[in-house]
Amino acid sequence: MEIRSPFTGLATVTLSQATDADTRAIFSTARAAQKAWAATPVAERQRVLVRLHDLVLDRQAEALDFVQLEAGKARLDAFDEVSATALVAAYYGKHSAKILRPRRSAGAVPVMTSAGELHHPKGVIGIISPWNYPLALTAMDVLPALMAGNTVVQKPDNQTALSALWLHELAEEAGLPAGVWQIVFGRGSVIGDALAEESDYLCFTGSTPTGKQLATKIAGRLTGYSLELGGKNPMIVLPDANVAKAATGAVAACFSSAGQLCVSVERIYVHESIREEFTRAFVAKTEALRLGGRLDYGADMGSLTSRSQLDGVSSHVDDARAAGATVLTGGRPRPDLGPLFYEPTVLTDVTPSAKLFTDETFGPVVSIYGFTDLDDAIERANDTEYGLNASVWTRDVAAGRAVAARIKAGTVNVNEGYAATFGSVGVPMGGMKSSGVGRRNGAEGLLKYTEAQAVAVQRGLKLRPPRGVPGKVWATAMTASIKALRRLPGR
Structure with missing residues (x-):
C-alpha cells in the first residue's frame, strides 16, 4: 500500500500488507516469546521504559517529522x-512494580486466614491503533501491556505507520527483547478476524460502530x-468565567490536531450574560490561527489527514448551513x-436537524449555544450517546468541580479543554456510554492487562463445624463472630 502525505499528496512510503495467515503466524511467535518476558523481573522491564523515555526526548525531532x-x-x-x-x-x-506487587487483604478469620492478590499477565495483547494520535496512543496502550509481562501484536493504521515503527525501534534500542512487541500492517x-481471535485481550481505539463489531466477535471467546x-464533547462556560482565558482555551480545545482528536470539544454552551463577548473573542482568536504544512513551529493548525476526513467535515458544515446554521468564521x-x-470553523444557530448537532464531526468545527439555567446546560451537555470528555470554565474551582461531577464523561477538565486529563497519565482515561469500555493510563491502564488471582492460606481453625458440633450451634457462633469482626479496623 502506498501512503501519501496529507500536506502534499505525495507518496511517502510503501507498506507490505499482511494476510490473515501472516497475522496468525506473528501471534504464534509472540506467544512463544511471552513466557521469557513474563519471567523478566518487573524492575528490569521498568528500566527499559526509563531508557525509552530519554531516547524519545533526545530524538524528538525525528518523531516530530514523522x-x-x-x-x-x-x-506543536x-x-x-x-x-x-x-x-x-x-x-x-516508575510505578509498574508498585502497581503489580502482591497485595495482602483481610482474611476470613483474623490470624487464622491470610489472603492476598496476585496479578498475572494475560498473554498476547492485540492492539489496534488509530491514525490520529499514532505516537501517543501507541505508547499509552503498548507500554503498560508490556510492563504487565505480556507480549504485544500491534496493528497501527497504515496512514501513520512510521510513527509507531519509530517508537518500536527506540524501545528495542532501549533494551526490549526482539519479538516481545511486534507490528503488523494490513486492512x-x-x-481483523485474526486480531480478534488470536488476542488474549484486545485494545481498540476508533469509531463506535467498529468497536461494537469487535466486541461482538470477542464476546464468543470470553x-x-x-x-x-x-x-x-461539550464545554460549559459559566457566567463568572474569565472570558479571554476561556476563549483562548476553547481554541486549543477545538482546533488542536485540526479537531481530529477523540477528546476535542465540538459543542460550547455559554451563559447568555457573556455569550456575545465570548463569541466575539473566540472568533477573533480562531481567525488569528495560522494554517500551514511546514516542518517547523510556524503554523498553529495543520491539515486534515485524509480525503475521507475532508469530505466528512465539508459535508457536516454544508448540511448545517443548509439547515439554518450561521458560519461565523471558516467553513x-x-x-x-x-x-x-480546512479552515477552523465556528457555527451558531445550529438546529437539531443538522447532522453535526448530534454526530461526531472529528474535525476543526465547533458550535456555540447559549444557556441561562445551569441545570439545563448540564442536561444538554449530557444529552448525547457519547461520554468521553468535557470541559468546564469558571473562576470558582469548587463550583467547577461540582459541575464536572454531574457530567457523564470519562474525563472532565476545569479551566482546560482536554490536556489536563490527557497529560495526567496517573489517572484513568476512557469513555462512558457509547464512548467506550475500559480505561487507559494510571493503575487501571496497567491492571486491565492482567488476570487478578486471589490466594488464601487457612491455618488452625477450619471454616466448617468440627465433628460433633451441631450446625445450628456453629452458625450461631459464627454469626456473633461476624458481627464482632465488623468493629475491627481494616475490616
Missing part, C-alpha cells in the same frame, strides 16, 4: 504526542477488551495551502 508528514499536524500538536509518550514511559517506568477487513470510541476547504486543509 507525525507531521503522516498525520498532517502542526508541529506533534510535540503533544512526544510529551505524552515521554510522560507515559516515565509513569510506568482490518483482511486481518476474552477481555478495552475500547476507546467516539465523542461529541471552507483551503486547497491553496494543500489538498486536505
